Amino acid sequence: MSEITSSLNGPVEYELQPGKKYSWCQCGRSKTQPFCDQVSHKGTGIEPKDFTVSQTRKVWLCMCKQTKMPPYCDGTHNKLKKN
C-alpha cells in the first residue's frame, strides 16, 4: 500500500445533496479534491470512500486524509505537523 499524501492541512466546507453518490479521495492524489478523480489512486492500494446522504447537509470534508471519521473532519489535522 502506498502512503496517503496531502499538502492540505484543514477541512473544506461543502454542501452535500441527497441522492447523489460521492466518492471522497482517501489517497490525497486526486486532482479534483476533496473527491476522487477515478484515476490518481490506481496502483496505490488505497480506495476512495463512497458515500451518500439522505438530506441536504453542509459538512466539513477532511483534506488532510488522516481523519478517523472519513470523509468528515474529526479535528485530527490540528495534531499534524505543519510543513
Ligand code: FES
Ligand atoms: S482536515 Fe480535519 S481531520 Fe483531516
